Amino acid sequence: MTVTIKDVAKVANVSYSTVSKALNNSPLVKEATKKKVLKVAKELGYEPNLAAKQLVSKRTEVIGLVWPTIERIVLATLVTNISNAFKQTPYSMILSVDTPETAMETFRKFSVDGIIAFAESDLPLESFANIPVVNYGVYKQGDVSYPTIDANHEKAIELAVDHLHRQGHKHIVYAGLLDTTDPLQIEKVESYRKAMKKFSIENCIHEVDTKGLDWQDGYHAVDKILQSDPIPTAIIGGSYDISGGIVRALQEREISIPEEMSIVSYDNIPQMETMEVPMTCVGVPVNELAKEIVSSIIDLIEEKEEDAWIKKLTPVLTVRESTAFNK
Numbered sequence: 001m002t003v004t005i006k007d008v009a010k011v012a013n014v015s016y017s018t019v020s021k022a023l024n025n026s027p028l029v030k031e032a033t034k035k036k037v038l039k040v041a042k043e044l045g046y047e048p049n050l051a052a053k054q055l056v057s058k059r060t061e062v063i064g065l066v067w068p069t070i071e072r073i074v075l076a077t078l079v080t081n082i083s084n085a086f087k088q089t090p091y092s093m094i095l096s097v098d099t100p101e102t103a104m105e106t107f108r109k110f111s112v113d114g115i116i117a118f119a120e121s122d123l124p125l126e127s128f129a130n131i132p133v134v135n136y137g138v139y140k141q142g143d144v145s146y147p148t149i150d151a152n153h154e155k156a157i158e159l160a161v162d163h164l165h166r167q168g169h170k171h172i173v174y175a176g177l178l179d180t181t182d183p184l185q186i187e188k189v190e191s192y193r194k195a196m197k198k199f200s201i202e203n204c205i206h207e208v209d210t211k212g213l214d215w216q217d218g219y220h221a222v223d224k225i226l227q228s229d230p231i232p233t234a235i236i237g238g239s240y241d242i243s244g245g246i247v248r249a250l251q252e253r254e255i256s257i258p259e260e261m262s263i264v265s266y267d268n269i270p271q272m273e274t275m276e277v278p279m280t281c282v283g284v285p286v287n288e289l290a291k292e293i294v295s296s297i298i299d300l301i302e303e304k305e306e307d308a309w310i311k312k313l314t315p316v317l318t319v320r321e322s323t324a325f326n327k
Contacts, residue, residue: 003046012040025090063297064094064107065116072213074240074286075118077269081290082116089298107131114297117146132300136293138183147300148310149293153184153266154191156282156315160236160264161195163280163317168326169234169262170201175221175246176238176266178209185213188238188266206232210242218245226253233262233326240267240281247276247322258324268318278320284313 009019014037022029022037029037063086067079079095086093094110096103107115114132135146138153157174164172174192177185189207196205208224210217218237222245225232237243243265247257255261257277265272268283292313 003044005046008037008041008044008046011044012037059113059301060111061091062094062110062112063091063114063116063301064096064103064110064112066100066103066118067095067097072239072241073271074267074269077271077286078290081287082293085290085294089294091294091298114301116293116297132297132304134293134297134300138187147296147308149289149296150310150312151284151289152312152315153187153283154194156266156284157188157191157236158195158198159315159317160266160282161192161199163264163282163319163323164234164236164262165199165201167234167262167323170204170326171206171228171230171232172196172201172204172234172236173206173208173225173228173232174236174238175208175210175218175225175242176236177211177213177217178207179211185238192236210238213239213241215241215245215248218242219249220245222246222249222253226255233260234323235261235263237263237265240265240269240271243267243279244275247279251276258322262323262326264323268316272318273320275322277322280318280320280323282315282317284315289313 005019005023006016009016012019014022014033018029018033019037019041022034023041025034065079065082067075083093083095091113094107094112096106098106112131114134117133117135118137133146135148136151137148138150161172174189176188178189180186192207193202193205196202206228208221210221218239218241221242225235225246235246237246243263246263250257250261257263263277263279265279265281266283268281269286272279272281292311296311
């Protein structure tokens with residue numbers, strides 16, 4: 001037999017409306033009463049009638065997210081943190097690893113309240129004109145179609161160059177994806193160039209195209225780096241995976257880190273600390289980025305904002321064992 005709110009109210013010896021408010025975490029219900037109602041509801045096996053709730057609230061409390069790729073650790077870590085952040089809210093997340101078109105059709109079937117879009121996913125968002133969207137990507141002047149969370153790659157790479165420059169490094173190479181239309185990767189290399197000029201070492205600008213963002217791309221880039229004249233004393237890796245490949249390749253060539261080569265990596269994720277050499281890194285900490293994305297889409301849904309906006313976050317430098325002063 002289905003347990004109803006009235007059953008919970010009877011056992012808890014409170015009114016029907018009190019149970020309803022307690023289940024919806026209303027501040028109008030005392031904390032002790034709320035705990036009592038929730039305890040009784042759990043003991044009775046009460047399951048909310050989601051369909052009825054949706055009819056009243058006009059919401060499903062479901063948000064859609066498309067996973068851009070299942071191969072990169074950083075995005076997997078970010079998605080995991082987003083999922084964990086949603087667990088602290090009334091909302092649930094549908095994660096799709098399908099093509100953008102298939103994913104959007106799934107979101108339509110579930111009548112999602114909002115969508116989190118990664119810029120590189122190339123989602124057909126125009127078909128969801130009435131659904132709130134938060135975009136994780138790069139802000140372009142005069143081109144903000146949707147509210148956008150920008151992790152400020154420009155500032156992050158500047159922090160990397162500044163850190164190495166303060167340690168006496170001048171020959172700093174940037175190893176990343178150069179031949180691309182991906183605005184996130186473009187911003188990183190452009191920031192490297194600006195920072196090298198800012199610190200008056202523009203005559204030492206040196207870039208190596210890794211041709212990709214994966215571990216093997218960083219690994220194979222080391223041969224190009226070591227063929228340079230002069231050989232750099234420091235490397236900025238464009239991603240966690242790239243930097244991991246660089247570390248392995250240097251170790252195989254018995255080049256000590258950081259004594260002979262310092263490395264700073266983009267991507268501020270916990271895995272940086274457990275690399276073969278604990279990695280100095282730059283970027284917005286992934287847990288903070290996830291919380292900002294989740295709170296932004298929920299605010300957008302509940303406050304019904306219509307104007308596009310941009311939030312540039314503040315990256316940080318986390319210093320570990322992969323960098324040292326240039327001797």
